[in-house]
Amino acid sequence: MTTVSSAIGAGVSTQSRNLQLAMAALLGLFVVGFLGFSQMEVVHNAAHDYRHSMAFPCH
Amino acid sequence: MSVFRNVVFIAAISGLLAGVILAALQTYATDPLIFKAETYENAGGHDHMAAPAPAAEATAPADMQAAAPAEQEEAWAPTDGFERFAYSALANIVSGVAFALILVAVSELAGGIANWRQGVFWGFAGFAVFTLAPGLGLPPELPAMPAADLAARQVWWTFTVLGTAAGLALIAFRKSLPLAVLGLVLIVAPHVVGAPQPASHETPIPPDLHRNFIVAVTLTNLVFWVVLGAVAGFVRGRFMGEQGALRSSLA
Numbered sequence: 001m002t003t004v005s006s007a008i009g010a011g012v013s014t015q016s017r018n019l020q021l022a023m024a025a026l027l028g029l030f031v032v033g034f035l036g037f038s039q040m041e042v043v044h045n046a047a048h049d050y051r052h053s054m055a056f057p058c059h
Numbered sequence: 060m061s062v063f064r065n066v067v068f069i070a071a072i073s074g075l076l077a078g079v080i081l082a083a084l085q086t087y088a089t090d091p092l093i094f095k096a097e098t099y100e101n102a103g104g105h106d107h108m109a110a111p112a113p114a115a116e117a118t119a120p121a122d123m124q125a126a127a128p129a130e131q132e133e134a135w136a137p138t139d140g141f142e143r144f145a146y147s148a149l150a151n152i153v154s155g156v157a158f159a160l161i162l163v164a165v166s167e168l169a170g171g172i173a174n175w176r177q178g179v180f181w182g183f184a185g186f187a188v189f190t191l192a193p194g195l196g197l198p199p200e201l202p203a204m205p206a207a208d209l210a211a212r213q214v215w216w217t218f219t220v221l222g223t224a225a226g227l228a229l230i231a232f233r234k235s236l237p238l239a240v241l242g243l244v245l246i247v248a249p250h251v252v253g254a255p256q257p258a259s260h261e262t263p264i265p266p267d268l269h270r271n272f273i274v275a276v277t278l279t280n281l282v283f284w285v286v287l288g289a290v291a292g293f294v295r296g297r298f299m300g301e302q303g304a305l306r307s308s309l310a
Contacts, residue, residue: 008167008299009062020062021164028070028160035154037213045136049143050150053089055190055199055276057212 065298066167070159072294077287078155082148084282088275090147092268093201099263100203155287158185163291165224169232171295178292179285184227186284190277192223192246196254199276201269204262207255219249 009017035047036056044051044059051058137143162185163172172178193216200206222245229242262269 008065008171008295012062017062018168021066021167024063024066024070024160025164028157028164031157032154032161035150035157041134042136045134046146047150048136049085049090049093049147050154052093052199052201053085053147053276053279054154055194055197055280057197057206057209057216058200059206059209 062167066160066163069291069294069298070156070163073163073287073290074156074159075152076155076290077159077283078152079148080286081155081279081283082151084279085147085151086144088279089272090144092272092275095268096201096203096264096272099265102263155283158189158284159287159291161185162287163295166291169228171299172288172292174296175289175293178288178290180288181292182284182286182288184231185288186281187227188220188224190280190284192249193219194273194277196250198269199273201264201272204264204269205257205259207257211255215249215252215254219254222246222249 009020012020034043036051036054038044048058137146162181166172166181172181196219197212197216206212226242226245229238229245233239233242
């Protein structure tokens with residue numbers, strides 16, 4: 001029973017594990033895309049200094 | 060959903076901490092340069108569609124609330140001063156967690172970040188992918204600087220980030236010479252194609268101000284990514300250690 005593994009969720013099936021990791025990565029990409037790339041002017045204005053400081057293409 | 064939950068847990072802690080540090084660094088290192096650039100923007104008559112920040116106010120962020128009457132039909136924007144700082148800080152923290160989600164999820168596919176020192180190297184990779192590579196073709200820009208079509212730059216930025224990430228992964232995790240060569244090609248290709256450039260680089264921004272801004276952006280991002288990776292590795296080590304201990308005590 002002492003299956004101490006170095007990978008998170010080693011007990012889960014590989015398919016389920018990869019799916020969950022992909023979901024986490026996609027969630028992160030979605031949020032970064034929204035903050036950095038959203039054309040909505042309100043988002044642009046709120047995150048203006050952040051976008052410049054992160055070197056996202058901005059206006 | 061245990062894997063997803065664990066990734067979110069590690070990303071939340073590391074992203075929060077790195078995001079707070081980035082917000083503090085930007086407040087001192089990059090934001091003053093942006094405010095300064097806005098004074099040229101307003102003086103130069105460049106038509107900036109958003110982020111209205113009258114010159115006099117941008118240089119004196121402390122006492123401007125009173126001097127900002129409702130302007131024309133502009134979209135909402137945070138008031139200069141504390142509100143503007145607060146939204147920037149919020150964006151930094153949220154994006155810190157989002158970048159952490161990407162970093163932790165991708166690193167798990169490669170076996171996970173074992174400790175804080177490995178995390179530092181994952182941080183370097185994140186820095187190379189999200190700051191260094193796109194910054195070579197599209198250096199950090201200040202307000203009032205000319206730039207090519209926004210959509211074209213966003214497409215180039217996206218492909219450069221994906222190509223660099225894939226290239227680094229092929230070189231680091233596939234023990235094969237042809238794949239390593241392919242990885243190098245993927246990293247170099249976006250720069251051979253070239254980033255979209257404006258018709259003219261003429262700008263009222265002094266070259267010194269821009270150079271300082273590039274250095275400030277690059278270094279603040281470097282610190283952000285190294286902290287993010289190191290904390291993610293540290294938290295993961297502690298977290299997995301506890302889980303392992305718990306499991307063996309139940310066995």
